[in-house]
Amino acid sequence: MGDVITGLGFDVLWKGSNWLRLLGGLLTALEISLFSVLISLAAGSLLGVLMSLNKKAIDIFSKLYLEIIRIMPQMVLLFIVYFGAARAWGLNFSPETASVIVFSLWGTAEMSDLVRGSLQSIPKAQYESSAALGMSTAKTYIYVIIPQMIRRTLPGTINLITRMIKTTSLVMMIGIVEVLKVGQQIIEANRKSSPNAAFGVFATIFLLYFLACWPISCLSRYLEKKAV
Amino acid sequence: MDTEAIREYLPRFAEAFLLTVRIGWMGIGLSLVIGIAGAFILHYRVPVLKGLTKGYIELFRNTPLLVQLFFIYFGLPKLGVMISPEVCGFVGLGLLGGSYMAESFRSGLEAVPGIQSESALSLGMNRRQIFFYVVLPQAFAVSSPSVVANVIFLLKETSVFSAISLMDLMFTAKDLIGLYYRTTECLTLLVVFYVIMLLPVSIVGRVLEKKVRSGYSHG
Numbered sequence: 150m151g152d153v154i155t156g157l158g159f160d161v162l163w164k165g166s167n168w169l170r171l172l173g174g175l176l177t178a179l180e181i182s183l184f185s186v187l188i189s190l191a192a193g194s195l196l197g198v199l200m201s202l203n204k205k206a207i208d209i210f211s212k213l214y215l216e217i218i219r220i221m222p223q224m225v226l227l228f229i230v231y232f233g234a235a236r237a238w239g240l241n242f243s244p245e246t247a248s249v250i251v252f253s254l255w256g257t258a259e260m261s262d263l264v265r266g267s268l269q270s271i272p273k274a275q276y277e278s279s280a281a282l283g284m285s286t287a288k289t290y291i292y293v294i295i296p297q298m299i300r301r302t303l304p305g306t307i308n309l310i311t312r313m314i315k316t317t318s319l320v321m322m323i324g325i326v327e328v329l330k331v332g333q334q335i336i337e338a339n340r341k342s343s344p345n346a347a348f349g350v351f352a353t354i355f356l357l358y359f360l361a362c363w364p365i366s367c368l369s370r371y372l373e374k375k376a377v
Numbered sequence: 378m379d380t381e382a383i384r385e386y387l388p389r390f391a392e393a394f395l396l397t398v399r400i401g402w403m404g405i406g407l408s409l410v411i412g413i414a415g416a417f418i419l420h421y422r423v424p425v426l427k428g429l430t431k432g433y434i435e436l437f438r439n440t441p442l443l444v445q446l447f448f449i450y451f452g453l454p455k456l457g458v459m460i461s462p463e464v465c466g467f468v469g470l471g472l473l474g475g476s477y478m479a480e481s482f483r484s485g486l487e488a489v490p491g492i493q494s495e496s497a498l499s500l501g502m503n504r505r506q507i508f509f510y511v512v513l514p515q516a517f518a519v520s521s522p523s524v525v526a527n528v529i530f531l532l533k534e535t536s537v538f539s540a541i542s543l544m545d546l547m548f549t550a551k552d553l554i555g556l557y558y559r560t561t562e563c564l565t566l567l568v569v570f571y572v573i574m575l576l577p578v579s580i581v582g583r584v585l586e587k588k589v590r591s592g593y594s595h596g
Binding site for chain 1: 444
């Protein structure tokens with residue numbers, strides 16, 4: 150057993166503080182996801198509500214915004230914000246800031262579509278009944294519409310969190326030292342003593358990402374079943 | 378914007394575009410095959426294989442393509458599995474896509490009413506005929522919008538190929554920016570080529586979705 154672990158390069162994980170470093174790298178990526186998700190939730194909900202109002206100017210803007218963000222790979226957006234903004238307007242974002250900007254822009258687009266969809270799926274009778282009961286617009290939203298909206302958007306929102314976590318793995322491409330980069334460093338440092346470290350380290354990272362996303366996916370699926 | 382530079386870079390971008398599109402669509406082809414096989418196994422509850430398929434789908438749906446590619450390209454050679462970056466991109470995209478396609482096709486299969494299979498059976502068709510001539514075409518129609526959504530997703534995912542030193546669009550853009558520092562021109566070309574790659578599929582997807590919604594699947 151011990152030979153197999155060493156042979157497959159899993160042994161490097163127990164050298165020094167490698168486990169901690171690897172987990173620290175994962176945490177860096179998760180932190181960026183967390184910030185981006187929080188911004189997306191707030192901005193996306195707001196935009197989604199605005200989109201459901203059927204105002205022409207908002208519709209044109211939101212359609213354009215959604216189309217542009219959704220057709221571009223996040224990697225391209227990352228390059229545009231990180232390299233392009235510096236060149237075009239002299240805006241020098243740190244890689245972390247650039248990532249949060251890009252993932253928030255993307256998350257906001259996805260979130261707003263979820264919110265819009267759920268708002269439009271709520272029957273008009275709900276608004277009319279509330280009005281007939283003498284509720285103000287604010288009260289209608291707070292007590293009738295928003296509680297239903299939250300229930301309908303919850304599975305999609307939680308799904309968005311796993312998508313965000315998976316997408317943040319891209320940040321290594323603009324130089325953030327996250328889990329993949331730490332993995333590469335560990336492999337490089339142990340090239341001589343553990344030539345097979347690449348297998349052990351990348352298999353571990355594979356598993357770490359799975360362990361980070363899978364429970365959230367299960368929760369999303371559970372809520373979806375409950376909502377139906 | 379320097380049009381001279383753009384003209385100069387265009388051939389390199391065109392070459393990278395063709396490579397990206399080729400490996401992207403080959404990967405999508407593989408993902409369709411894996412997806413149909415996986416959906417078949419899940420729908421007909423094939424023993425043993427069903428558990429494996431479920432595990433595979435969960436594993437690949439809950440990990441990023443970049444991590445999958447690193448594992449396949451840098452990790453597997455240590456076990457003696459050596460593959461070129463091109464094959465790695467193709468296989469990686471196919472495996473990622475297969476897990477998504479399997480889910481799409483499975484829900485398509487579930488949407489076909491049981492009476493369809495029963496009627497086909499009473500007409501004397503065998504199981505293979507029922508699957509290929511009765512169930513699958515209807516399942517395809519139902520799942521087509523989500524399949525196209527997966528295709529768009531997978532084409533976008535090709536942008537991480539540069540991490541395993543495939544000379545794709547991202548790689549070319551990064552390379553040229555590093556060499557000549559013509560950032561604006563390179564990024565513009567990058568965006569234009571991705572739009573060329575994705576816009577037609579996106580339009581097809583919207584048309585399909587409208588058709589399915591308007592009851593095409595019940596026709």
